[in-house]
Amino acid sequence: MARLSLRGIKKRFKTTDVLHGIDLEIGDREFVVFVGPSGCGKSTLLRLIAGLDPITEGTFTLNGKSMNDVPPSRRGIAMVFQSYALYPHMDVYENMAFGARLMGLTKAEIEARIDEAARMLRLEPYLKRKPRELSGGQRQRVAIARALVRKPEVFLLDEPLSNLDAALRSDVRLEIARLHRQIGGTMIYVTHDQVEAMTLADKIVVMNQGRIEQVGSPRELYETPANTFVATFIGSPRMALIDVTREGARVGVAGGGSQTLDRMPADANGAFKIGVRPDGLALARGNGGDGFAASVVYTEYLGDNAFVYARLADGTQVGIRTAPGEFYEPDEAVTVTIAPSAAHFFSAADGRRLAA
Amino acid sequence: MTAAAETYYEKRGLIGTLGRDGLLQIILVANTFIMLAPIVIMVFSAFKTNMEIFQSPFSLPDFTNVANFVKIWTQTNFLRYLANSFIVTGASMVCILTLGTMAAYAIARYQFFGASFILMFFLAGLTLPLKLAIIPLFMLMRDLGILNNQLSLIAVYTAMGLPTTVFIMTGFIRTLPSELEDAARMDGASEARIMWSIMLPLVRPAMVIAGIQNVVPIWNDFFFPLVFIQNDSLKTLPQGLTTFMGEYTTDWGVLFSGLTLSAAPIILIYIMLSRQFINGMTSGAVK
Numbered sequence: 328m329a330r331l332s333l334r335g336i337k338k339r340f341k342t343t344d345v346l347h348g349i350d351l352e353i354g355d356r357e358f359v360v361f362v363g364p365s366g367c368g369k370s371t372l373l374r375l376i377a378g379l380d381p382i383t384e385g386t387f388t389l390n391g392k393s394m395n396d397v398p399p400s401r402r403g404i405a406m407v408f409q410s411y412a413l414y415p416h417m418d419v420y421e422n423m424a425f426g427a428r429l430m431g432l433t434k435a436e437i438e439a440r441i442d443e444a445a446r447m448l449r450l451e452p453y454l455k456r457k458p459r460e461l462s463g464g465q466r467q468r469v470a471i472a473r474a475l476v477r478k479p480e481v482f483l484l485d486e487p488l489s490n491l492d493a494a495l496r497s498d499v500r501l502e503i504a505r506l507h508r509q510i511g512g513t514m515i516y517v518t519h520d521q522v523e524a525m526t527l528a529d530k531i532v533v534m535n536q537g538r539i540e541q542v543g544s545p546r547e548l549y550e551t552p553a554n555t556f557v558a559t560f561i562g563s564p565r566m567a568l569i570d571v572t573r574e575g576a577r578v579g580v581a582g583g584g585s586q587t588l589d590r591m592p593a594d595a596n597g598a599f600k601i602g603v604r605p606d607g608l609a610l611a612r613g614n615g616g617d618g619f620a621a622s623v624v625y626t627e628y629l630g631d632n633a634f635v636y637a638r639l640a641d642g643t644q645v646g647i648r649t650a651p652g653e654f655y656e657p658d659e660a661v662t663v664t665i666a667p668s669a670a671h672f673f674s675a676a677d678g679r680r681l682a683a
Numbered sequence: 684m685t686a687a688a689e690t691y692y693e694k695r696g697l698i699g700t701l702g703r704d705g706l707l708q709i710i711l712v713a714n715t716f717i718m719l720a721p722i723v724i725m726v727f728s729a730f731k732t733n734m735e736i737f738q739s740p741f742s743l744p745d746f747t748n749v750a751n752f753v754k755i756w757t758q759t760n761f762l763r764y765l766a767n768s769f770i771v772t773g774a775s776m777v778c779i780l781t782l783g784t785m786a787a788y789a790i791a792r793y794q795f796f797g798a799s800f801i802l803m804f805f806l807a808g809l810t811l812p813l814k815l816a817i818i819p820l821f822m823l824m825r826d827l828g829i830l831n832n833q834l835s836l837i838a839v840y841t842a843m844g845l846p847t848t849v850f851i852m853t854g855f856i857r858t859l860p861s862e863l864e865d866a867a868r869m870d871g872a873s874e875a876r877i878m879w880s881i882m883l884p885l886v887r888p889a890m891v892i893a894g895i896q897n898v899v900p901i902w903n904d905f906f907f908p909l910v911f912i913q914n915d916s917l918k919t920l921p922q923g924l925t926t927f928m929g930e931y932t933t934d935w936g937v938l939f940s941g942l943t944l945s946a947a948p949i950i951l952i953y954i955m956l957s958r959q960f961i962n963g964m965t966s967g968a969v970k
Contacts, residue, residue, distance in 0.1 A: 379865050400871030412866035416884040425880070426870030477870070 329355055329403075329480035329513040331376070335385035338371055338537075345371050346537045348385070353515065353530075358507050360516045362524040363534035363560070369517045372534070373483050376515065377406050389481070400429070405474035406483040409490070411466045413458040419445075419469050420454040423476045430477065437476075444472040447509070448502075464495045471506070484516045488523060500526060521561050525549070533557050551671075555678035558602045558671060564627075564634055566602045567645035569619075569665075570675065573597065583640025586617045588667050592681045599681065600673040605634055605648040607669020610655070611662045618664035621645070623655045637661055722946070729940035736935050751940035761941055763916055764923030768945070771833050771919055772902050775840035779897055780890055782841065783848030788878060790849070791856035792864070802853060808846030813839065817910060824911060835911045836919070840904070844897040851896070855889035856882070891959040895952075902949050920945040 331353040338346040346368045353359050361369040374380045376387060378399035387394045394402050405426075413422050423444060427437040445451050448468040458466055467487060474482055487503070488496045504527055507514050518524055524531050525545045533540040533548065533556070541553040545561075552558035552566075559565045571578040573596060579585030588601075614620045621637040624644060633651045638644050645663060655661065672681040728736050729751055730744035755761045789795075790802050813820070824835040859882070867877045908922040915926075924945065927938045 374865075377865075377869060379868060399869050404869070406866070406869050408862045408866055410860055410862050412860065412862035414863065414866075414881060425867070425872075429871040429876070473866075473870075 330390055331481065331513065331515075332388045333372075333376075333385065334387075336372070336375060336382055336387060337384035338368070338375060338380070339383045344537065346375075349539060351532060351539065351542065353513060356511050356513060358504075358514045358516065358527060358529045359532060360518060360524040360528035360530070361532045361534055362518055362521055363540075365519055366536075367534040368537040369519075369532075369534050370485055373406075373485055373515065373517050376481075377404055377483055378402055379406075400426075403480040404483060405477045405479035405481075407467075407470045407474050407485065407487050409486045411458075411470040411490075413466060413469055413473070415458055418455050418457050419450060419461070422458070422469060423473050426473065426477050440476045440478070441472075444475040447475065447506070448472045463491050464499060467491065467499055468502075471503070475506075475510070480512060482512055482514045484514065486518055487516070488518070488520075503527065521563065525561070531561075533560060535560075551680065552602070553680050555600065555602065555673050558673070562604055564605055564646040566604050566671070567608070567643065568673070569601045569603065569639065569643055569645065570641060571599065571601050573599070580619045580639050580643070581641045583621070584614075584617075584619045584662070586619070586664055588665065588670060590667060592672050595672045595681045599675045600678070601665065602671035602673055603645070603665050603669055605646040607666045608645060608647040609664045609666065610635060610637070610647045610649055610653075611664070612655075612659070614660045614662055616662060618662040621661050621663045623657055623659045623661055625657055626655055635661075637663060639663065725939050725946070726943050728935060729943040731936055731939075733935050736939075751936040752944070755937050755941050755944070759927070759937070759941075760915060760918075760923060761944070764918055764920045765945070767833065767917060767923075768902060768920040769948075771836045771840070771908075772898060774833075774837045775844065775901050776894060776898055778837065778841040779844035779848050780894060783845050783893060784852050784883075784886065784890065785878070786845070787849050787852030787856055788882060791853045792861070802849070805846050805849040808842070809850065813843050814906060817906075821910060830911055831914050831917065833912075833917060836907055839907050839911075840897075840901045844893075844901070847896055848893040851893045852886060852889050855886055859885055888959055891956050895956060898952065899949060902945075 331351075333349050333351040333353075336346055336349040337344070349372060361372060363369050371380070375382050378394065378397065382395050389402060389404075414425065417425065420441060423441045424437055427440060432440070441454075445454060448471060450465070450468055450472055453461060453465060453469075458469065461469065467490075470487070471484075484503070488499055491499060500523060503514075503516075507527075516523075516527060528545055530542060531545055531548055532542050535556050540560075541548060541557045543551075548557055548561045552561065555568055559568065569580060571580055573591065574585070576587050576589065576591075577585045578588050578591075578601065611618065619639050621639045624636040624638055627634040627636070628651060630651060633649050633653070635647045635649050635655050636644055637647060647663060649655075673679060674681055724740065727742075727744050728740070730746055730748050732748075732750075735742075735744070786801075786805070790798050790805075820839065821830075824830045824838075827835075829835045829838075863881055863885075864877050867881045872880065903921055904919075905921040905925075908919045912918055912922065915923075918926075920941075924938060924941045927934060927941060
């Protein structure tokens with residue numbers, strides 16, 4: 328059982344405000360991912376939950392008990408650090424036993440827990456090795472196993488995959504997902520990689536500049552982003568944002584053609600932004616007809632499909648998914664049309680989603 | 684490696700390279716001789732009589748002639764001096780390393796008002812030769828009632844050693860990742876436990892450097908014992924050995940055997956720790 332509740336959390340370092348009031352509820356056994364660009368405060372928030380830095384303002388409760396003044400080790404929380412932070416002078420076994428001994432467990436209990444954690448993460452052959460004799464992936468597993476030995480209610484993982492190479496990264500990602508299913512604790516995971524967030528999370532918390540932009544399941548974030556920040560942050564290649572003006576049932580780009588769009592939200596009037604993912608755009612050769620005039624910038628060939636990047640008349644660059652066989656020359660004149668069902672509408676003033 | 688060496692030779696030409704490297708070797712070998720000669724002469728002279736020392740100062744002695752060592756061991760206060768040196772140096776080193784490491788850890792890791800001022804204060808000690816303060820120090824020791832007492836030496840040596848120790852250790856501790864301490868904190872370790880179980884094993888190379896840096900001047904110091912200590916049974920080795928130098932005659936053989944014996948512990952310590960010393964000096968150079 329672990330329910331975390333953050334209310335009005337603020338963090339100030341000297342005179343710099345890093346977090347401006349975070350409100351968040353995290354349920355039992357949830358896998359929550361904090362995602363956002365560097366410097367958005369996601370790691371700071373994790374350190375506040377861990378108790379490594381004091382909370383400037385607001386309350387953090389775990390199962391209804393305030394944790395603001397509880398030292399890190401008494402919170403029932405374990406953390407896996409970005410650099411792994413394995414104790415370099417201790418072997419793998421000692422690394423895992425260090426925390427368990429400080430918990431005052433009996434020798435037999437410590438052994439049993441280490442055995443279990445080592446088996447779960449397939450570390451049995453390495454128990455007598457020093458961290459420097461392990462590969463990056465093995466070190467990562469030791470760091471996770473060390474957290475596991477303490478049997479915490481909440482796991483915190485701070486960009487655990489960022490020091491691994493791409494192939495290993497997807498392996499360890501699967502491993503973490505499996506582990507979460509197996510042990511069932513609440514996990515809070517920090518990353519700047521939206522692919523990790525999408526694949527692992529039950530709930531994603533998108534952060535930007537010390538504020539939460541949106542909280543939701545990967546699907547919610549992808550399908551109904553609350554604002555332009557979330558819209559462009561989630562999904563790759565990123566969603567194109569097109570500045571349009573509405574005239575009746577038609578939307579037009581300044582100096583670059585127009586098209587009809589049905590089912591526009593009521594408050595999408597005058598000038599606003601339309602967001603479209605590469606899937607929702609279609610490309611035709613030549614200018615003219617319904618759609619926006621554009622010229623091709625370059626083509627990204629990925630084997631199973633290709634992305635064409637084109638520049639609209641007002642200079643906006645959009646990405647369009649095409650069949651891999653089609654080839655477009657740079658500077659070729661094309662016409663871009665939006666599939667009505669794929670359009671997201673955002674306010675031009677503050678970037679908020681306009682309700683349908 | 685080979686590729687780099689080839690271009691290196693191509694650039695400078697074989698003769699140029701060998702000439703430069705060769706010159707370097709010659710200078711290094713000459714330097715070794717200059718450094719070792721006094722030590723070798725000291726050891727040789729320890730096995731010679733006064734007469735032999737003056738007749739042939741550089742000749743190989745008869746190493747079976749240990750009369751000088753027997754004499755110094757049995758007929759002088761040498762053992763007393765040796766013990767005193769060990770007591771004073773040992774106590775000073777314990778104080779320097781304990782206080783220095785703790786101070787450096789606090790300065791490097793805890794953010795508190797005046798931390799950088801305290802560091803500057805320690806560093807200011809590097810620029811101040813304590814010998815200049817000998818008269819006020821003498822009066823201070825007199826007022827404290829520890830003149831003619833080894834505590835006076837230990838206090839002065841500790842003060843002398845702290846600046847370099849704090850300087851070396853602060854720099855080193857700052858290079859250690861702070862996530863290690865965070866991890867230990869999450870594991871439930873107290874600050875004292877973090878210091879003892881996590882930081883101390885990691886800062887050992889720096890402690891060896893600070894130790895060697897301080898142990899040699901303290902062991903060899905002649906000046907402060909000369910001023911503070913009058914009682915013969917409290918004298919340290921460098922001071923004690925001067926009693927062998929008479930006003931009219933000096934038994935050089937005995938003096939040199941005393942010097943040899945007094946240098947031996949430091950040389951042994953240095954050899955034992957040299958690997959750590961070199962590790963420490965180059966740590967961080969290569970990732």
